[in-house]
Amino acid sequence: MTMDLKRELKKYFGFDDFRPGQEDILKNLLANRNTLAILPTGGGKTLLYQMYGAMTHQRVIIVSPLISLMQDQVSRLQYLGSKRVVALTSALDFQEKTAILTHLNRYQFIYVSPEMLANQQVQQRLMQLQIGLFVVDEAHCISEWGPDFRPDYLKLGTVRERLGSPLTLMMTATATQPVRRNIIAHMNFSPGDIHQIVLPVNRANIFLSAKIFANQHEKDDALIELVKQLNGPGIIYFSSKSKAEQTANTLTNETDRRVMAYHGGMDSQPRFHIQQQFLAGNLDIICATSAFGMGIDKNNVRFVIHYHLPANIQSYVQEIGRCGRDRKPGLAILMYEPNDRALQMGLIDHTVPDESLLDYLYAHPKMLSTDDQFRVVKFYHDNGDSLEQAKTIFNHARTRRVKELGAMVQYVYTEKCRRDELLKYFDEAVPDGERNPSYCCDHDVDFWDRWRDFSRQYLNQPAQSSQNEAKSWQQVIDQLFLSKN
Amino acid sequence: MDLRVLMLIFGSGQQFRRVKAIKNTLRGRRTVSNLYWALEYGLLDFVDVLHGTDFGEDQLVLTQLVSSGLARADDTFRIQLTAKGIDQQQRYLNQLLPLKYLAVSSRYDVAKFMRRFSFASQIVSEFSYGNNQYYPQSINYFEDQLLKRWFVMNKHQDLPRHFQQLLRDFLGDLQPADLADVFVQSLVGHNFSGLTAEQVAVKRRTSTTVVALQWLQLYGMLLEKLMQAGKTSLFSPLVSGLAKSTVSSSAQATFKLFLQQKNHNLQAIATQRKIKLTTVYEHLLEVAIMSKTAAFPYRALISDDLMNQLLAHQPQNVGEWTFQDASQVIGQLAFFQFRLFQIYRSKMSDDDGSQA
Numbered sequence A: 001m002t003m004d005l006k007r008e009l010k011k012y013f014g015f016d017d018f019r020p021g022q023e024d025i026l027k028n029l030l031a032n033r034n035t036l037a038i039l040p041t042g043g044g045k046t047l048l049y050q051m052y053g054a055m056t057h058q059r060v061i062i063v064s065p066l067i068s069l070m071q072d073q074v075s076r077l078q079y080l081g082s083k084r085v086v087a088l089t090s091a092l093d094f095q096e097k098t099a100i101l102t103h104l105n106r107y108q109f110i111y112v113s114p115e116m117l118a119n120q121q122v123q124q125r126l127m128q129l130q131i132g133l134f135v136v137d138e139a140h141c142i143s144e145w146g147p148d149f150r151p152d153y154l155k156l157g158t159v160r161e162r163l164g165s166p167l168t169l170m171m172t173a174t175a176t177q178p179v180r181r182n183i184i185a186h187m188n189f190s191p192g193d194i195h196q197i198v199l200p201v202n203r204a205n206i207f208l209s210a211k212i213f214a215n216q217h218e219k220d221d222a223l224i225e226l227v228k229q230l231n232g233p234g235i236i237y238f239s240s241k242s243k244a245e246q247t248a249n250t251l252t253n254e255t256d257r258r259v260m261a262y263h264g265g266m267d268s269q270p271r272f273h274i275q276q277q278f279l280a281g282n283l284d285i286i287c288a289t290s291a292f293g294m295g296i297d298k299n300n301v302r303f304v305i306h307y308h309l310p311a312n313i314q315s316y317v318q319e320i321g322r323c324g325r326d327r328k329p330g331l332a333i334l335m336y337e338p339n340d341r342a343l344q345m346g347l348i349d350h351t352v353p354d355e356s357l358l359d360y361l362y363a364h365p366k367m368l369s370t371d372d373q374f375r376v377v378k379f380y381h382d383n384g385d386s387l388e389q390a391k392t393i394f395n396h397a398r399t400r401r402v403k404e405l406g407a408m409v410q411y412v413y414t415e416k417c418r419r420d421e422l423l424k425y426f427d428e429a430v431p432d433g434e435r436n437p438s439y440c441c442d443h444d445v446d447f448w449d450r451w452r453d454f455s456r457q458y459l460n461q462p463a464q465s466s467q468n469e470a471k472s473w474q475q476v477i478d479q480l481f482l483s484k485n
Numbered sequence B: 001m002d003l004r005v006l007m008l009i010f011g012s013g014q015q016f017r018r019v020k021a022i023k024n025t026l027r028g029r030r031t032v033s034n035l036y037w038a039l040e041y042g043l044l045d046f047v048d049v050l051h052g053t054d055f056g057e058d059q060l061v062l063t064q065l066v067s068s069g070l071a072r073a074d075d076t077f078r079i080q081l082t083a084k085g086i087d088q089q090q091r092y093l094n095q096l097l098p099l100k101y102l103a104v105s106s107r108y109d110v111a112k113f114m115r116r117f118s119f120a121s122q123i124v125s126e127f128s129y130g131n132n133q134y135y136p137q138s139i140n141y142f143e144d145q146l147l148k149r150w151f152v153m154n155k156h157q158d159l160p161r162h163f164q165q166l167l168r169d170f171l172g173d174l175q176p177a178d179l180a181d182v183f184v185q186s187l188v189g190h191n192f193s194g195l196t197a198e199q200v201a202v203k204r205r206t207s208t209t210v211v212a213l214q215w216l217q218l219y220g221m222l223l224e225k226l227m228q229a230g231k232t233s234l235f236s237p238l239v240s241g242l243a244k245s246t247v248s249s250s251a252q253a254t255f256k257l258f259l260q261q262k263n264h265n266l267q268a269i270a271t272q273r274k275i276k277l278t279t280v281y282e283h284l285l286e287v288a289i290m291s292k293t294a295a296f297p298y299r300a301l302i303s304d305d306l307m308n309q310l311l312a313h314q315p316q317n318v319g320e321w322t323f324q325d326a327s328q329v330i331g332q333l334a335f336f337q338f339r340l341f342q343i344y345r346s347k348m349s350d351d352d353g354s355q356a
């Protein structure tokens, strides 16, 4: 069996080896077992359902809450060789939606947003199709209150049953025990129905560090120094678009690195150019917003810097997971100044409505349809929950997010091993015998006085790509279109 | 886009022009008032050329232009370029193709063509290397279908050679010649990532807006070239379905009814179309502004007597004649007929000008 799967992997994707967990999960699916998979970022989640679809020639439905990323997902699947892929999201206009629904049977891989899946017309159409595998991506969103929370995720269990209870794969990069139980319950499974495959959150090749600065000015200066001298391609995360753009400009002027901003507010064409440049090695550093992922898999990212504090440890782990996917050394740096906590608190206030806003919205229910940010309140309102119940739910959500933020801040201030601190959150520990104090975190070694040495010793600077060398337009055209004669 | 750059390009040293009217012309707000000013400024060819674009704040732009000595403003938010402003205008125009290539965007969806062509180039480029593992550009569903059909139909026609030939011919003839380098950076393909407008602008020490305009012009020119190649060209599907109407469909419908009528009863048209009489006026004014002088029946809407009165009282600059002033000298004057007369006069003087 093992040999067979590897042969299939080679046949469809040209890879020699699976990433950890992939083979186990595929075996489970091929044995028709509903599966919950906790795979770290970059663990090859896409390949799982793509390969299942390729091997069984069956249709795969993928529910994902990350609408901004869905088109990128389609591209990625096409990149890996599947051409019959389509995405059903609210970004489609009426005519597109109608045309896609009419021809839905032509597609083997159908991405669908939770909102679209809640739509009766879409459900009716899907019920007419043979579905081989039902995938719930970012399954932690069923239970968590992040910015990506979609109330329609709570209906997925019912929808799945209406679609004839197809084989189901639930996937997420990080989920604590209670979250896992929650996912299973919301999908109307009993724990015994589900095979869980949980991969360790720990990525031993990523070195963990954080530093507390007195103020933003100090932080900015330190960032410039880091960017000047850290080897390798890197990503810097921000919680605002404007700061990402502003910093990209500063870094371009103050260093000789090639830096660009990359975020969801950009038009698709410049975004595509920048993504391709980063992939090809024509750009060194991307200043990105945290909520916005990348449409590409780039394996040789060497460092991830967080300029702003992430909302919680799960997000942090996901984002630093973008470095060192080639399993070579990677570096995670979190830059903190005391105002950063207030910034995150402000974001919580912005996302979770307080009691007075709830009072107002319940008294003026028409307002609920005017703004997407009220969609969560609308869900509970339309669900028949009373004002008091809604207040309890939202207060609980707020308390939980404040608590999660607290854990994130604690990670910054910890005087113990950062890896222990991070893993503790997922009830995980560094396995005995795998502890390596010389390459772990800035608690174990004097990183901040020696980070330049660290960079030289561990971080690999790729050879400069020749692609961006000045070429005449004639050369560009000859390069673009390979002539047979 | 930077509205400051656009104001310098579309501003005038002779005429005070409304910032808002120029902005609304470029982004295609077809209100009669906007179209009227576009007519007065000679900018009708540029209606909707920058459809859906975000611009800066009018007031801020005006203040910046004035404080940097590039324009003077009056108290009705109109600007006139200073000598320094004219210099700057010339510097921008020197970097662009003749503006008529921007005007192509008023009649065709050039921005859509640009995305289409760029995606087609990527498909053909990767195909020429036999590579099918690449990240395709994202494009909407119908465009995607069009490109797929086109590619499947033509992939055995040695597409790489056709693209190479097309672009060599097109780019080789360009004046200024360095625009060819600007053009190729808009493409993405095998081992070539291209550049964003912002990156091209940094390299060439110009503004991002200038690069965006250069791209629109170049693709407008390429679009015209491909349309001339005719239906049998293998590029023909790539230029299909891009035409835009210069008059809104509701105005067209009103005008059609008007032409069918014998007694010219505008109230009857309003009733039949279930619209207000004032809307009928607006539709007719829109058609008048966007049509050739001879193609619009001015005489059917302005009696000979009224026409004579208007001609007798018109000031030197009919365009800026206010309705208030006109109605003081001509009794019972209706705004609709007054505005129609202004359009008529403005068109007549344009016609004279173009014949001279």
Ligand SMILES: [Zn+2]
Binding pocket: A416, A417, A418, A419, A420, A440, A441, A442, A443, A444
């Ligand atoms: Zn440690």
